[in-house]
Amino acid sequence: MAGIFDCEADGPPDGGSRDLIGRSWESAELSRLLKRSRLVTVVGLGGAGKSALAADAAHRIARTCAPVVAVDMSGAHGVGQVFQALSRTSGDHETLLVLDNCERLLAASARALGQLLGEATGVTALVTSRRRLGTAGEAVLPLGPLRLDDAVRLLALRARQLGVRLSGGEEERVTAGRICLRLDCLPLAIGLAAGQLTGHTPRELLVRLSDAEASLALSGGPEVPERHRTLRHCHGRSHELCLAQERLLWARLSAFGGTFTRLAAEKVCADEQLPVEAIGHALDGLTAQGLLSRVNHRAELLRMPRTVQDYGAEWLARLGEETRLLERVLLWSRGLL
Ligand SMILES: Nc1ncnc2c1ncn2[C@@H]1O[C@H](COP(=O)(O)OP(=O)(O)OP(=O)(O)O)[C@@H](O)[C@H]1O
Ligand SMILES: [Mg+2]
Structure with a gap:
């Protein structure tokens, strides 16, 4: 029709x-x-x-x-x-x-x-x-992330709108690319990062972003809506929307530091609070919100964007589960789980 x-x-x-x-x-x-x-x-x-x-x-x-x-x-x-x-x-x-x-x-x-x-x-x-x-x-x-070249264009455009011109030289382009990759080519994050270029060189910004806390604290001006004030606010809104088991799994998955299979998620993250039968459903819920993406369908390999991981890691620490989960990831990687 x-x-x-x-x-x-x-x-x-x-x-x-x-x-x-x-x-x-x-x-x-x-x-x-x-x-x-x-x-x-x-x-x-x-x-x-x-x-x-x-x-x-x-x-x-x-x-x-x-x-x-x-x-x-x-x-x-x-x-x-x-x-x-x-x-x-x-x-x-x-x-x-x-x-x-x-x-x-x-x-x-x-x-x-x-x-x-x-x-x-x-x-x-x-x-x-x-x-x-x-x-x-x-x-x-x-809607996934921007393509890397578009993300770099966005960073340069937002910087220019704030009166900062990136040189366009090879080294600076590579650094801009690394900044965008660090931020998962997420348009909001790139706009917030561009704001930092008024006070820092791209290289300095890249170094700052190696710190998870600094990435989540990237902030915009008062004109930005409340939920976009910082990346922490942005992911915090998603966190509020998640079901309790999705929230717990988000925190625990952050221990993988990037990619993992569904089987690994079950082995490492399940316990009496988060039964193994609930994990598949919670993974699907997180994927449906873009908090996870599928890297490879056949191997069921999943990836958590870096700043989403950073946010989950803060919760993992707050829950007091950091050491236990990191140990379990280590055991899993050695084939001992
Ligand atoms: N393709 C793009 N080109 C230029 N700017 C973009 C692009 N995509 C997003 N932006 C900018 O990134 C910021 C976030 O985008 P937007 O508000 O559309 O995100 P959203 O997915 O709707 O977020 P939310 O889930 O919080 O509603 C805005 O400032 C927007 O103008
Ligand atoms: Mg929106």
Whole structure:
């Protein structure tokens, strides 16, 4: 069945927001999904650029195709506010409803959207959330990190916007690449890191970022929303959204220092508080939020982004489990578990 956004085709060459760096594949995929489905959710790690991608698509659609109603749900507190927001869209007119930052009100948003999409046949909904809604008919676009070259461009652009010009020399480009890799090419983290370049050279910044505490403390100005104030705030929001067993597993997995298999996760992390049968489910939950990514499907190798690991390690220390878990990882690596 043709969706309402067929008129947009691939979009005019200058149609999107000029602020978005990279993401051409994801933008095209989002356009494709919006043509096929009346409910599309962009999911991924906090700060991955879900809202930026949705805003870019909305901007293009508003210019070429259909009116857009955009609602930021990050400050909404209850079902009433969800319905109030949705009441701005009604009838059979072709409209794109962007429901941005829905993760704190997932169930309410899913219910309200189900009702709205049933009644208002012209409406298509574009949702952004750290977790998917999980409703029937929902098309999901998982948003991963930026490509490394795009991440480096973003770092240079944000630095330039703050009056700092990177030299563009080979050595500085390599250092910028290392900074971006250290930050998992996460757009939010790169923007926050660029702020540091007003007082530090790229090399000094890279050295500072070898410290987990300093990475999580990267901070933006007062104009930045509360949940993006620092990387610790950003991952903290995801932590709040996790189920208790996901939180515990997140902390314990940080002991691996990067990649691990599902089997290793079960062997190292299970105990009476986190039974082995619960681990698969918790791994899937963390993966669905971008807190883990699959490196290799056949070997079931999983990877935890560095700053997510840093955040988990803080919790592991707070839980008093650091030494025990590091010992278990060591035993596992020697084949003794
Ligand atoms: N592709 C991009 N090009 C330029 N800037 C980007 C890009 N992606 C994200 N950003 C910037 O990174 C920051 C975080 O992006 P955004 O708010 O879209 O993340 P998010 O995934 O929606 O986070 P949250 O889960 O907290 O809502 C913003 O300042 C945004 O403008
Ligand atoms: Mg967002």
